[in-house]
Amino acid sequence: MSALDGTRIIDVSTGVAGGFCTKLLADFGADVIKVEPPRVGDGLRSLGPFADRGSPAETGALHLYLNTSKRSITFDLNTASGRLLLARLLSGADALVDDRPVGTLENDGFDGERLAGEFPKLVVTQLSAFGQTGPYASAPWTNLTSFAAGGQMAATGDPDREPLKNGGFQADYQLGLNGFTATLAGLWAAGESGTGDAIDVAAMECMASTLEIMLNTYCYAQIDYWSGRKGNVLSAVLGLFPCEDGYLGVHAMPRNFPALARLMDAEWMLEDERFRDSASRLANDDELRAMVYAWASQQEKKVAYQRAGETRAPIAYVHEVADLFTSPQLQARNYLQQIDHPLAGTLTYPGPLFRMTGTPSAPRRAPLLGEHTEEVLAELGLQPRDVDVLRGTGVI
Amino acid sequence: MARRPLEGIRIADLSAVWAGPYATRLLADLGAEVIKIESPNNPDLLRALSLLPPDTERAWNKSAYFNHNNRNKLGCAIDLGKPRGKALFLELVAKCDVVIENYRAEVLDNLGLGYDVLRAVRPDVILVSMPGHGKDGPERDYVAYGTNVEQLAGLASISGYIGGGPQKTGISFGDPVAGTAAAGAIVLALLARKRTGRGQYIEIAQRETLTGLIGEYVVGYSMTGENPERIGNRHPAWAPHGCFPAKGDDAWITLACRDDADFAALCDVMQRPELANDLRFAAADARYQHPDELDAVIGAWTSARDRFEAFELLTRAGVPAAPVLGYRDLYENPHLRERGFFERVSHREAGSWDMERPVYRFARRPTSIERNAPCFGEHNDYVFRELLGLSESEVAALEKEGITARTPNMASHQ
Missing domain, CATH: 3.30.1540.10 (formyl-coa transferase, domain 3)
Known part of the structure; x- marks a missing residue:
């Protein structure tokens, strides 16, 4: 059995941060229902490299990795019916994860007051670069700009060149990992008291808190120990x-x-x-x-x-x-895993972030776009007739 | 007042330096009772990294590196190498939900404090170990400090300027990543225990954890069989996407165009609307083919502006941007200040200063800096007398025998 068996998470996020957060929850056993826009799907589906077969929307490496173990339902949150569906999903869920621009969830009709009133046990985790409040809250952001704002970039790179971001999406991944830990703490607290919560996690603050000896020593004594970049x-x-x-x-x-x-x-x-x-x-x-x-x-x-x-x-x-593929250490520990996918084929994936001996992670392949739409709608109690109406009007 | 999210959970924390203490900092910030256990002869190394003048009195209680990473925790000193110290530790474990350690792979077992021993005194205990390479495998005993983890994980190899070599990150990146994962792992295990009644052993091999943050490169390699190219600050599909010089000494601004709308907005801000109609730049694919020309135009515009002015102009137009902020910038940052990111603390030996607050903000539950990091041995009495029921004279005897202490022997860190 898995650590989060019986826990249901609704994921309306579109980026790496939310994707990683809910991947971790899903790999450790939560039922993560990923809401994707019809036809185009999640933004994560658009980045290569792509497997040399199948549709690109199903075979991008970032999507295959970040969406493991989730179910995919497609519906359009820009329609009244779509918003009704989200409300139906939330009433049976333990947590909602969102990494879209600040204000999007409110614009969908789900402001904090309504969420707390209608879904009192729900944990709502909102991931962003700058947080849900403050002068920068509404500024658009990407992995690069978070990396710059959080303080890590100023210390990375060669002294005589421009500051450098880490490879890949390290600001987004850090945000997603923090979102995972925060969501679990919220689930724990909600389980103890019966009351959910809304959690604001900002990449800028998570990263500023992890500047090794730099920020803390400056805070304490304004000691300028470390200014600039030191290269390799x-x-x-x-x-x-x-x-x-x-x-x-x-x-x-x-x-x-x-x-x-x-x-x-x-x-x-x-x-x-x-x-x-x-x-x-x-x-x-x-x-x-x-x-x-x-x-x-x-x-x-x-x-x-x-x-x-x-x-x-x-x-x-x-x-x-x-x-990594030939490392004797990783081989001895069976770290890399093979996962089959009907379109992308059998590919190699990293193992879990950590090994829980009592409740191990058991990842499954990423879902096809909308693969679970009918299954989830049936679980919500919709009749085939209703599903046909939603399909006919382009909502799903 | 509502309870803090993890109130009622007690954690015995044997970890030191950064990765483990960062995990327990996150949990203590959420209200867990974390009891940090240090050896009288080998206190947490961070106590020695104060950067204060060498003649500073009792500097071990004044290290900001230590005090920031251990706030909200309690602290006591126990020598686990002595039989009586070990026995007291096991009595404490019986009253704890969680034990966490980040020793080298073999140390806990060599101390005679492996999972089976802990489980004998606390059947549903959750034990977390955080060795660099894991508890088994041929490289188990290899040394792996902070900066080594990113080398082993593959992160350093995918970081770097275009055409250059791999790049070291600016911090010991693997440490906070493993620490944040460990905090999540502990809450996961608590949730599982609540349903099953059973604790468990969790192993966090730090190099494996960090490879999980470049997972798409692993999946991608299994598709292509080729190592990825280093692309500096560029993006695999978007352009422009980079770090540009601003007015002033070592001042920089990053910006990213996710699509044609962002690019059109950027051209407007730069008052170069013709660029959005230039065939070299109009479409995303074309921009991606001509990054150098575009970067030169953008660099000329940013160089004439203060980075905060450029940030404001760009974000107002809807273009993702941010100045490159160093730690001094963060300390003074009006956005962080307005969000109350810094809280004033007052420490009985180290004085008063501003410290960054808990990073997860719950709307309905309080999280704040409730207490300072412990001075060395500050909560010996709480642990030995209140929790374990020893008398004042018994604690005095423990001190005399060197099983506990109120002053650390710093020799091992000199």
């Missing part, structure tokens, strides 16, 4: 260094330096006054950096990684996506 190499013992066939990542705390020196066949450094403690190493960082660059350039990534691991030297290598 913070010091000789912390950074990415090119090697023969890729990049090695070094992250040595003072207690790991002896293992690093031994790995470099440079144990003499432990006795040398320039390098024997962290203060002297910092004072001679340029010299040490040159040695690490020179050493790394002679290394093969997988060989160096294994030698480092066996001697507990703090070195990893930068795994290309292809390396």
Whole structure:
């Protein structure tokens, strides 16, 4: 059995953040009903790469990954009938997740007052860049602009170039992950007291809260420890260094330096006054950096990684996506999973974010657009005659 | 007043540094009672990362890095390496719903405190471990600190400037990601326990967690068999999409056009309406083929403007945009200030300052900074006397034997 068996979530979101939030809930057993606009479907369906077969709307990698384990129902929220259907869905649901622009849910006819009055047990999670209130609330946003506003981008990239976002959709994913945790806390609280809630989660605030030592130390003492971008190499013992066939990542705390020196066949450094403690190493960082660059350039990534691991030297290598498919560690742990899809075929997916031994996740393939429309409408008690009317008027 | 969302849940927290403490910070912010347990001889490393002058008295209670990540928690000191310390810890576990740790893979078992031992004293306990590589597999014992996780997960390889190498992220990105996932995992397990009556063991391999945030690249590779190209600040389908220089020193603004309507609005804002009719730029596909020409035009416009002025002009026109904000900008940001993102705290040793508030805002339940991060050993009496029923003299004896302490031995972090 799964952790969220019997929990029903309605998902009206259209982006990566909401998609990831409800994917996690669905993979851990919730019945997630994804409401998609008829014909075009969710925005996630439009991004490639696409499997070399089937309709693009069904075979994009982002859609296949983010919509696992969900059911898809298509109806048009811009019609009165569509809004009636949403109200019917919400009356049987535990939570609603939305990542559309601030104000959209209100425009659909579901403002906070109505939601609290008509669906008192419902948990409503609203995900956005800036939050539901405040001067920026109505500003349009994307993954890139959230990454800039949250403070992580200012610290990422090379000092002499423009700030850089992380690869993929990391601001949206962080927002979605926070939405997952917040929604679960809401479900817990609603289960304890019988009263639902409305939860406002802002990417900007989630990201600003995770700036390592930067924001907290500035808040406390206005200490400017970290301004600007540091590129790939913070010091000789912390950074990415090119090697023969890729990049090695070094992250040595003072207690790991002896293992690093031994790995470099440079144990003499432990006795040398320039390098024997962290203060002297910092004072001679340029010299040490040159040695690490020179050493790394002679290394093969997988060989160096294994030698480092066996001697507990703090070195990893930068795994290309292809390396994830051949990683002995991920293979031994059966991390990657094969999932069949009638149009996209059998593809490889990441395993769960974490492993629950008592209630493991059990992902199923992403739904076809509108695959569950009739099934869900029947569960809502609609007669075939009503369904025909909705189809005839283009609502579903 | 309504109860906080997780009020009534008690968590024994053995974790240190960032990933684990971030998980319990989120849960403590939601009202769970988190009891942080530190070793007298190996206190949380963050207590040593204060950046304060070396002669600062009792600096271990003044580290902002520690105090921000441990607010709303209680703290006590127990040496788990001593039999009496271990026994006291197990007495505490019997009164807890959850235990969380982020030691290296083998440490908890070596301490004799594995899941079976905990379950013997608390049958429905939820135990969460957060090793970098997982509890098994050939790389189980390899060192994996914060920045290594993004290298192992594949994130560093898909990040980077066009034509350049992989890029390190600006923070130890894997830590808060694993921490946020761990907080979710704990609430999931509580929900499951409520229905089944059973606790469980949860394993969070941090590198696996982070690969879950680039999942489309894994699925994509299984379609194409090719590593993705690094595309800097660009988007796989939209253009323009980037980070542009603004007026001033190291000042930048990002903007993104999701469709032709956004692009037309951008052209209007720049007073270059002819661009929207230029065949090189009119349609999304064409824009995607000519990004450099377009970026040069946009850069010329942004360079003449303050980043906040550009932000206002663009967002008013409906174009997604945001200035690149550093931590100083965030501290002063009027939007965050108006939302009450910073709360004033007053700490008995560290003084007063503004701290970021709990990130999940519930409309019907309070969430706030109710208490400061614990000074070292601050709640020893609460734990040993109130919860475990020891007498004052018994606690004094524990201190004398070094099983608990009120002053940490910081030597291990020097």
